[in-house]
Amino acid sequence: VPMAGNGAAMPLRGFPFTFGIFLLLGIQPLADCRPNFRPIGRVVRSIRRVVPSLSGRRLHCIKPWVSTAGVDYKEDPRFIHFKSQALRNLSRRYPAQQTEALIRPLLKYGPQLEDRDFGFLIKSAGISGLLDLSSEILESALNHGKANTIMYNTAISSCRPGGHMEKALSLYQSMQDNSFEPDTATYVTLIGVCDVNADADGAASLLSEMQTRNIARDSSLYRGAISVFCRTNQWMSAKGLLDEMQENNILPEASMVNQVIDNCLKNASDPAISTAMKLLDFSSKNYKWDADSYSLAIAVEVKARNPMKAIEYFEETPRKNHRCYTAVLKAYNALPCAEVWETALSIFEEMELKHLKRTHVTYNLIIGILGNAGLWRKALNIFNGMGRSGLEPNLFNYVTVMSAIAKYGKWETSLRLMDQMESVGIKPQLRVYNTVIRALGRSKGESGKSTWEKALSVMAKMEKEGIKPSEISYIELIRMWAANGLWQRALNTLEDLKKDNHVHKDTGILVQSYNGALRSCFKAKQWEKASELLEKMDAERVNRNKYTYEFLVAGYSDNGQWSKAVQIIEGLRESGMNPTDSMLMNVVEALEKSGQKALATMYYEESLKM
Numbered sequence: 001v002p003m004a005g006n007g008a009a010m011p012l013r014g015f016p017f018t019f020g021i022f023l024l025l026g027i028q029p030l031a032d033c034r035p036n037f038r039p040i041g042r043v044v045r046s047i048r049r050v051v052p053s054l055s056g057r058r059l060h061c062i063k064p065w066v067s068t069a070g071v072d073y074k075e076d077p078r079f080i081h082f083k084s085q086a087l088r089n090l091s092r093r094y095p096a097q098q099t100e101a102l103i104r105p106l107l108k109y110g111p112q113l114e115d116r117d118f119g120f121l122i123k124s125a126g127i128s129g130l131l132d133l134s135s136e137i138l139e140s141a142l143n144h145g146k147a148n149t150i151m152y153n154t155a156i157s158s159c160r161p162g163g164h165m166e167k168a169l170s171l172y173q174s175m176q177d178n179s180f181e182p183d184t185a186t187y188v189t190l191i192g193v194c195d196v197n198a199d200a201d202g203a204a205s206l207l208s209e210m211q212t213r214n215i216a217r218d219s220s221l222y223r224g225a226i227s228v229f230c231r232t233n234q235w236m237s238a239k240g241l242l243d244e245m246q247e248n249n250i251l252p253e254a255s256m257v258n259q260v261i262d263n264c265l266k267n268a269s270d271p272a273i274s275t276a277m278k279l280l281d282f283s284s285k286n287y288k289w290d291a292d293s294y295s296l297a298i299a300v301e302v303k304a305r306n307p308m309k310a311i312e313y314f315e316e317t318p319r320k321n322h323r324c325y326t327a328v329l330k331a332y333n334a335l336p337c338a339e340v341w342e343t344a345l346s347i348f349e350e351m352e353l354k355h356l357k358r359t360h361v362t363y364n365l366i367i368g369i370l371g372n373a374g375l376w377r378k379a380l381n382i383f384n385g386m387g388r389s390g391l392e393p394n395l396f397n398y399v400t401v402m403s404a405i406a407k408y409g410k411w412e413t414s415l416r417l418m419d420q421m422e423s424v425g426i427k428p429q430l431r432v433y434n435t436v437i438r439a440l441g442r443s444k445g446e447s448g449k450s451t452w453e454k455a456l457s458v459m460a461k462m463e464k465e466g467i468k469p470s471e472i473s474y475i476e477l478i479r480m481w482a483a484n485g486l487w488q489r490a491l492n493t494l495e496d497l498k499k500d501n502h503v504h505k506d507t508g509i510l511v512q513s514y515n516g517a518l519r520s521c522f523k524a525k526q527w528e529k530a531s532e533l534l535e536k537m538d539a540e541r542v543n544r545n546k547y548t549y550e551f552l553v554a555g556y557s558d559n560g561q562w563s564k565a566v567q568i569i570e571g572l573r574e575s576g577m578n579p580t581d582s583m584l585m586n587v588v589e590a591l592e593k594s595g596q597k598a599l600a601t602m603y604y605e606e607s608l609k610m
Contacts, residue, residue: 113141138171148180149185153185183215184216194224233263276303280300294320307331307332307335310328329365341369341373348362359391363391398421403438415436418436433473438479441455455477494517507542515545522555549568553568553569
């Protein structure tokens with residue numbers, strides 16, 4: 001059967017029988033443009049059943065009919081209603097310009113348009129992003145006395161996709177100026193626009209206004225408001241809305257509770273995690289959990305330092321997704337990695353067998369677990385396999401594998417990885433330079449040649465890139481100087497740290513720096529310099545930690561100054577701390593060399609009790 005106007009064939013496959021009636025009774029009169037109101041009445045009744053279900057491949061069959069239908073019948077109110085409704089359904093597939101060209105001719109039939117026709121046209125314009133046209137249609141409805149609150153809500157909802165808050169508020173003001181009272185749906189649409197703009201203050205203001213107007217809040221409104229607050233990391237406000245829903249006997253949707261739990265996890269503070277635990281308990285009592293709910297439960301238990309409970313949740317999960325696997329790897333990362341690395345690795349490999357997505361975070365976790373377990377070669381192999389899995393390593397993956405390697409002083413591999421980063425367009429950050437310096441500080445190159453010259457070249461490159469050293473940079477340098485016995489450089493770097501105003505210098509940073517400098521002085525047998533450093537520590541009120549006492553006892557014992565070593569241990573006891581086994585054994589060795597066998601025996605017996 002040819003189409004009216006353009007003669008295009010109209011396929012019938014998949015169409016309901018009523019549409020066949022429409023073709024047989026409607027096309028010929030429309031094509032001839034002769035008045036025949038009885039057939040067009042049948043057409044309208046038939047098409048009324050078809051238009052609401054138009055979708056997918058059926059759309060192309062009705063589009064030509066809408067744009068080329070007969071002339072005289074356009075003025076029939078029933079046909080105008082059909083065309084406005086069809087435009088609403090088809091506007092998602094029309095370009096904006098074509099939608100506007102189809103809408104404007106209908107506006108001249110303003111008196112014949114019903115309020116629902118205006119609503120369809122406003123919706124069509126809004127779907128195509130034609131906000132000005134949407135306002136124009138609304139103005140036409142006002143002029144013909146057909147406007148209502150629903151039309152305003154439809155126009156405001158058109159502002160949401162683009163986040164046009166100013167336009168939405170203008171329509172909201174116009175609504176009130178024309179004596180239309182906003183309802184719950186009005187505020188739902190306005191808060192939806194706030195959500196797109198991440199405007200939590202605007203959403204809070206609208207909620208307050210609703211309370212003033214005594215307008216009821218429904219589940220849709222709470223959903224939108226919770227989304228705004230979670231988007232802006234205001235988990236306490238989001239949790240307050242969940243509590244309010246329960247007070248109003250409205251059971252929140254599981255997705256709302258999950259959204260707030262996820263936001264608490266991002267905050268990661270102790271109060272936020274405590275709230276997440278309470279919400280988790282509420283969720284377990286009121287909803288049947290899916291994989292996403294289980295993944296959140298696992299993540300919450302990890303943050304709450306309950307890794308074993310997180311693993312229990314993982315084992316309970318019926319259909320695990322990639323989020324569950326990634327979350328449980330975080331649990332294993334919180335346990336002693338030397339004991340659990342095999343299980344963690346099997347979980348990682350299971351993801352590949354099940355064709356589950358392994359993200360950068362997943363790789364980062366397993367590389368970190370293997371690195372902490374001392375399996376840096378396995379960690380490096382998995383890192384190198386990322387490309388074969390179709391996932392190029394990012395900055396964090398490089399930092400994690402380099403940290404695993406640095407612990408064992410594999411500085412050549414660290415430098416190679418840094419060069420590899422630059423070759424793929426990833427600019428090394430401060431953490432990368434610090435990791436390379438750590439690797440250099442823990443190793444010596446070929447033939448025992450010191451690698452500190454390499455560290456200086458890395459520092460020079462870092463300064464050339466405009467990257468200022470951090471407190472970690474200084475500490476790693478001091479440790480490297482200490483490992484190589486370069487006490488003067490260690491002391492100079494300590495002074496540079498104290499003078500640098502760009503770095504954070506708390507007590508923990510300073511004591512680590514002083515410990516490294518002390519170690520360098522003892523290793524170079526600079527006893528006087530070590531004593532001067534101790535005096536400076538006391539003068540600057542830098543509290544000694546257990547490592548300070550370790551270096552002091554080891555240094556004095558190696559120098560044969562057993563009396564000072566014993567004095568340090570007894571002073572440690574007076575401060576409420578117990579000496580470590582290594583301290584006692586250093587003192588025992590020094591006492592035996594000095595012929596103080598009775599004291600040596602006493603400290604040795606004490607070490608056996610530890």
